[in-house]
Amino acid sequence: MDDIVARLHEAGSGSGLVGLGICDAEPFAEVRTEMDRRAAGGWSGLLRFTYADPQTATDISRSFLWAARLVVGAVTYLPVAGNPGPARENHGRVARFATSDHYEPLRRGLRSVRGVLQSAGYRAEVLMDDSRLVDRAAAVRAGIAWWGKSTMALSPRYGPWTLLGSVATEAELPTTLPMQRDCGTCVACIPACPTGALDQEGTLDATRCISYWAQMPGFIPRSIREAWGDRLYGCDACLDACPPGQRWLGLATGEAGRVDLVELLELTDDELRERFSHFYIPRNDPAHLRRNALVALGTCGSSEIVPIVAGYLRAGPAMLRSHAAWALGRIGGSAAVEALASAVREEADAAVRSELDGALASVHEGGN
Ligand code: B12
Ligand code: SF4
Ligand code: SF4
Known part of the structure; x- marks a missing residue:
């Protein structure tokens, strides 16, 4: 398994992933509770996506019964996504995650991770901004981010400027440890x-x-x-x-x-x-x-x-x-x-x- 993990890192970094971690595929019970709390408080509004079926979004076995692990990957869209620059009359601004299709490099990175697993004979499926998984919860469990007060998943080097996705697999890979870090007293x-x-x-x-x-x-x-x-x-x-x-x-x-x-x-x-x-x-x-x-x-x-x-x-x-x-x-x-x-x-x-x-x-x- 160590050999596969090394190949996953190699494939991930070679195709642009700036973070890669592995976690188990147990249900995200606290996240489910949190989603229910937000829905009950009216704070999720009319969101569909993951909120259309929180049970499925927080339990990967409902989508892939064979899933044993999630290999979680991150890309950063800076510095490519740049800065909107000073305000200009009659000009709007697009948030950096959408100045172009910044999900494409993530898709590529996750597909190359999937390729390594499949060529080793394991089932593997890419999930990226998908209603069947809460991406940030997987990133936190896999130790590539901590959960910020803004609800963003933060990483020490890139802060909140990442996009996240996972590959669900049946391979019983060794898991990585969660990050020992939080926002501390910051509330900015x-x-x-x-x-x-x-x-x-x-x-x-x-x-x-x-x-x-x-x-x-x-x-x-x-x-x-x-x-x-x-x-x-x-x-x-x-x-x-x-x-x-x-x-x-x-x-x-x-x-x-x-x-x-x-x-x-x-x-x-x-x-x-x-x-x-x-x-x-x-x-x-x-x-x-x-x-x-x-x-x-x-x-x-x-x-x-x-x-x-x-x-x-x-x-x-x-x-x-x-x-x-x-x-x-x-x-x-x-x-x-x-x-x-x-x-x-x-x-x-x-x-x-x-x-x-x-x-x-x-x-x-x-x-x-
Ligand atoms: C619905 C959604 C939204 C909604 C609601 C966001 C929200 N905060 O709930 C809206 C439209 C507002 C939104 C906005 C944005 N989004 Co959005 N969105 C999603 C989506 C589709 C589902 C998120 C979800 O269901 N969350 C459920 C809640 C409960 O969990 P969470 O906040 O995501 O995760 C944290 C909690 O689970 C927490 N947690 C764990 N255990 C417990 C226990 C307790 C008690 C509590 C309180 C919390 C907690 O830890 C997790 C990690 O931080 C995901 C893609 C996906 N499939 O996951 C993208 C995603 C979260 N969005 C993303 C992005 C980039 C954005 C924006 C920055 C875009 C922008 N610039 O406008 C903004 C940021 C706004 C913000 N401060 O969150 C990225 C975030 C990447 C990152 N590094 O965090 C994601 C992961 C997409 C992706 N694949 O990369 N988004
Ligand atoms: S509390 Fe500070 S470090 Fe944490 S998410 Fe907010 S601004 Fe970032
Ligand atoms: S929570 Fe963040 S993304 Fe949403 S309005 Fe406030 S600053 Fe903007």
């Missing part, structure tokens, strides 16, 4: 969260998390929009604040992840799907990307783009009409007021009318 991520979604016990209230709303269908609550900033997809605020990740983050100097939102609003559905094919887009409906762009323009939009945003007051689903109204209320100016006032006279949907009224009131209060 908690005040750094723009929406107060984190607490000192390491609970994330997903219903207050910007990253959650960027991937959810429907209307984004106004309180979340207020804190949204110029984000288009994902949020890195609790990762940016994390001291163990600072040194590694400091090496990411290239600019990446800025998106021209006006250009985005002019793309067709097919063009949006193609350009952002590595994003999780709810119901595969690109209207959700336009919605996110409108919310970001509420923070970074200039008065010149009012006609483009105003175009959304009349066309498209109520979700877009509402978010366009909100954005115009924030951008302000006489052209925005005119567009809002004219739309409110014609709007038939009561919820959208209320957004239009709210936007007009906020323009007047703000003295724009």
Whole structure:
């Protein structure tokens, strides 16, 4: 077995994995309890993924009866994912994990690990961002990370800047020891969260998390929009604040992840799907990307783009009409007021009318 372990490390590091550990495949009982607690508290919101079936997500034997071990791998997406650079008018920002398909190197690394196991005659299956496994729990048990208060799995060298996955196998490999480390007295991520979604016990209230709303269908609550900033997809605020990740983050100097939102609003559905094919887009409906762009323009939009945003007051689903109204209320100016006032006279949907009224009131209060 030691020989296979050496080959696993060789294959993993040779294909870009920066961490590799092995743990048993016993059910993650405490994680199951934690998921149930979050669901009961309403903190998992309408999350599907692992929350669709927590029992399966925390017990790998329900998917692979033969699984005896999980070989857990990590990649880092820095420094390649770079920095969004200074805020720019009419430009949104993509969180670093999604500036391109950073899961691809992880997929490659895990497949080469699987290859070693299969060529030694063992069954092996790759699980990566899969509903059948809580990746961070496996990483913590396999000793390649510790569980941070931001809920991120942290590693000493890369902090929170990793993506995680596993290979389930029947090979009874020797396991690695969990890491003897924790966040200590640090609480930096908690005040750094723009929406107060984190607490000192390491609970994330997903219903207050910007990253959650960027991937959810429907209307984004106004309180979340207020804190949204110029984000288009994902949020890195609790990762940016994390001291163990600072040194590694400091090496990411290239600019990446800025998106021209006006250009985005002019793309067709097919063009949006193609350009952002590595994003999780709810119901595969690109209207959700336009919605996110409108919310970001509420923070970074200039008065010149009012006609483009105003175009959304009349066309498209109520979700877009509402978010366009909100954005115009924030951008302000006489052209925005005119567009809002004219739309409110014609709007038939009561919820959208209320957004239009709210936007007009906020323009007047703000003295724009
Ligand atoms: C649902 C989900 C989300 C949801 C909810 C996240 C959450 N914190 O619960 C949303 C959409 C908000 C989200 C956001 C993000 N996500 Co996400 N997400 C997932 C997904 C699909 C499932 C996570 C899950 O079910 N967790 C259940 C909870 C209970 O467990 P956990 O927090 O993940 O794990 C910890 C607990 O189990 C804890 N634990 C263990 N025992 C006990 C006992 C007790 C009592 C307690 C309290 C806790 C505890 O230790 C674990 C390790 O930290 C995973 C992929 C996967 N299949 O696992 C990716 C994943 C967690 N996401 C990931 C990433 C990168 C992100 C973002 C950084 C993206 C971004 N920049 O916007 C943000 C980070 C937000 C944050 N602070 O967590 C990475 C995290 C990598 C890492 N190094 O930690 C994952 C692992 C994807 C991957 N394959 O790499 N995500
Ligand atoms: S991803 Fe953003 S909104 Fe979500 S917990 Fe972290 S800082 Fe808060
Ligand atoms: S910011 Fe501090 S408390 Fe939060 S996860 Fe990082 S080390 Fe832990």
